[in-house]
Amino acid sequence: MNPVVPITLRLDPALIVSLTTSAGDLGMGLDAYVTELIAQHERPVRGIEADHVGLIADFIMLALRVRDEGRFDENFTLNVFRTAVAAPRMRAAYERAIGGDAYAPNLPGKFLLNMSLAWHIRNAVGASTKRDANGVEMRRRVENEPIEIYTLLQEARLPIAA
Secondary structure, X not given: OOOOOOOOOOOOHHXXXXXXXXXXXXXXXXXXXXXXXXXXXXXXXXXXXHHOHHHHHHHHHHHHHHHHOOOXXXXXXXXXXXXXXXXXXXXXXXXXXXXXXXXXXXXXXHHHHHHHHHHHHHXXXXXXXXXOOOOOEXXXXXOOOOOOEEEOEEOOOOOXXX
16 A cells, blocks of 8 residues: 555635535545546656656756756756757657657647656756746746746756765
8 A cells, every 4th residue: 555645735615616526426535536636637747757767867967967067047947958959869869759850849748748857857956946026936938949838947956066
């Protein structure tokens, strides 16, 4: 049996009523129903990660190298993607994974893979997301790039001294 971690959610009362009704219609408790909804949402991303472990590892190592070269800024995710597709071997692996040209927009599977890669890039360097005055994560949309939308970053963790 997997360990269970309790969490607290603040939800709109109408949403709770709707979720409870949907759970009841399926003969499930609310906690089991919400857990299944989250699991259904996460499966595609985790499946992509399982299919592309080597590519993800390469992006993580590249992110660490780019950070160590002093190239961290708010556009770090975009910079790592640009660096990756500038390297022939990484570009070929990335294009196999997305099923087309690195710069092609709207390829099936590209959005989820890019989302996963961006998450791993951010976490590899210990960066936090940049937020506006209202606390909302700041994102940037770009064209003619391997990633079309990304979250701006700040405060990368320094490399561990040997």
